[in-house]
Amino acid sequence: MAQTELKEGMVAQDLVAFFRENPDIFQRHPELLELVTLSDNRGTASLLERQIATLKERLQRFQSQQFELIEVARENEQISDSFSEIICQLIGFANLSEFASEFPTALRKTFEIDEVAFKTRQAVQRRPDELQAYEDTLRRVAGNKAVCDNRWPANILSLFFGADIRSAALIPMIAGDDSEVLGVLALGSQDPERYTHELGTAHLNRLGLMAGICLARLQPSS
Numbered sequence: 001m002a003q004t005e006l007k008e009g010m011v012a013q014d015l016v017a018f019f020r021e022n023p024d025i026f027q028r029h030p031e032l033l034e035l036v037t038l039s040d041n042r043g044t045a046s047l048l049e050r051q052i053a054t055l056k057e058r059l060q061r062f063q064s065q066q067f068e069l070i071e072v073a074r075e076n077e078q079i080s081d082s083f084s085e086i087i088c089q090l091i092g093f094a095n096l097s098e099f100a101s102e103f104p105t106a107l108r109k110t111f112e113i114d115e116v117a118f119k120t121r122q123a124v125q126r127r128p129d130e131l132q133a134y135e136d137t138l139r140r141v142a143g144n145k146a147v148c149d150n151r152w153p154a155n156i157l158s159l160f161f162g163a164d165i166r167s168a169a170l171i172p173m174i175a176g177d178d179s180e181v182l183g184v185l186a187l188g189s190q191d192p193e194r195y196t197h198e199l200g201t202a203h204l205n206r207l208g209l210m211a212g213i214c215l216a217r218l219q220p221s222s
Contacts, residue, residue, distance in 0.1 A: 079203060082110050082111060083203070083206065083207070083210075085106075085110060086106060086107065086110060086207070086210065087210055089102070089103070089106050090103070090210055090211065090213075090214040091214075093214060093218060095218060096215075096218045096219050096220075099214060099215065099218050100118075103118075103211070103214075104116035104117060104118065107187070111187075113187050113188070113189065114163065114165065114188055114189050114190050114191075115160075115161050115162075115163050115165055115186075115187075115188035115189075116185075116186070116187055116188070117160040117161060117185075117186050117188075118160075118173065118183050118184060118185045118186060118211070119134055119137075119159065119160065119183055119184055119186075120173075120182060120183035120215065120219065121134070121180075121181070121182060121183060122219060122220075123183075130159055132155070133155045133156055133158070133159040134159065134184070136153065136155065136156055137156050137159065137170060137184050138172075138181060138184070140152075140156070140170060141170055141171070141172045141181070141184065144172050144174050144181060144208075145172070145201060145205055146169055146170065146171040146172070146201040146204035146205050146207075146208060147169070147170050147197075147201070148167070148168070148169045148170075148195040148196060148197055148199040148201065148204075149167065149168070149195065149196065149197050150166055150167035150168075150192045150193070150195065150196055150197075152168055152170075156170075157188075160184075160186035160188065161186065161188045163188070163190070164190055165188035165189065165190060166189065166190055166191065166192040167188070167189050167191060167192050167193065167194050167195040167196060168186055168187060168188040168189065168195050169186070169187040169195045169199075169201075169204055170184055170185075170186050171184065171185040171186070171187070171204050171205070171207060171208040171211075172184055172185075172208050172212075173185055173208050173211045173212035173215055174208060174209060174212040175209075175212045175213050175215075175216040176209075179212070179216075182212050182215050182216060182219070183211075183212075183215060185207070185208060185211055187204075
């Protein structure tokens, strides 16, 4: 019995390989269709019916994938347009006071963020009570890359936020790839799933670079 099943399995594998290599076999030999039957819960169904059903399912999957790609493209276009607005605002800031008051507000409105704040190295050096939390933050964003998480230590969250923030993105503000971190921009959400560690940070890193360039232009030299 086992040998018979083994032989049938080997024959089935050979047939599968043959049909993959010769997908037009039924076009060249249509008489073979009369010999093929498939059974399902409705009884015997023709191969053509099953092929049509399979093609319909495949078409539905392709349409669903196409819809998802279109949605992603729309989202990326919207993000790009929003970043263009922010860039224009950053270029227009004339002084650090204007940057400090208007930049967080612009981010909150444009991207619908619950809380936005930033700390600069120059500012925390004048606030010893904030210095340790700021240094802890810098260690978390080592490599000058933004980090998203919903498990930030309380001292880091309290450094930037006063509200009930349950997830946050911390973004180093730099004026170039190898430049010193001038400050840290923090985006906070009351939604614990908005800024998780799985979130991509390419757009956030771009935001940190734009803000850092503006900050380097506006703040006085040390």
